[in-house]
Amino acid sequence: MTEISGGRSLKPAWIDLLIDDPSLDFSRLLQDWRWLLVGSFRVVVGSKFGDWFVERLGGAVEMLDMQRGQLRQVAGSRDEFYQLIRIREKQEEWLRSDLIAVLHERGIVPDAGQCYAFSVPPILGGKVDPESVELMDLAVWVSFCGQIQEQVRNLPPETEIPGLAVSGGVGLDPSDGGSA
Numbered sequence: 001m002t003e004i005s006g007g008r009s010l011k012p013a014w015i016d017l018l019i020d021d022p023s024l025d026f027s028r029l030l031q032d033w034r035w036l037l038v039g040s041f042r043v044v045v046g047s048k049f050g051d052w053f054v055e056r057l058g059g060a061v062e063m064l065d066m067q068r069g070q071l072r073q074v075a076g077s078r079d080e081f082y083q084l085i086r087i088r089e090k091q092e093e094w095l096r097s098d099l100i101a102v103l104h105e106r107g108i109v110p111d112a113g114q115c116y117a118f119s120v121p122p123i124l125g126g127k128v129d130p131e132s133v134e135l136m137d138l139a140v141w142v143s144f145c146g147q148i149q150e151q152v153r154n155l156p157p158e159t160e161i162p163g164l165a166v167s168g169g170v171g172l173d174p175s176d177g178g179s180a
């Protein structure tokens with residue numbers, strides 16, 4: 001976190017916003033998104049909320065959005081992506097930099113292998129605010145979101161969901177506060 005005098009935060013640093021770990025096994029990490037993330041791609045970088053930016057063979061960069069269950073092109077090339085991600089509005093939109101700044105001020109900072117997660121995912125009616133954010137194992141969150149998004153993708157908006165099944169031992173137990 002970059003600071004100005006008096007200890008007030010100016011804006012999050014790149015390390016606060018991005019996951020850039022080439023040792024991650026992306027084919028395994030993103031396996032529960034294969035229903036949406038098809039074809040060849042290379043991971044460029046991830047957000048601390050578990051969203052991923054992938055480069056296609058033609059050079060376009062797409063964002064795999066965990067909360068919306070969408071894959072959308074955000075740049076025509078890697079160079080354009082690096083230019084756009086420096087723009088504050090794009091950082092707020094793609095990386096939730098404004099929310100991360102608040103979380104950092106509250107001392108909520110993920111360790112290696114962790115990311116920010118919503119205690120109730122927005123797709124299930126959860127709020128996108130600092131009180132709804134917790135730390136979670138990155139692989140658990142990415143898997144959980146992929147499974148949930150696949151199950152609800154064809155439902156009309158505002159559909160009530162009586163129960164959800166999550167395979168592979170991944171799940172949120174209300175008795176443990178939603179941690180894995």
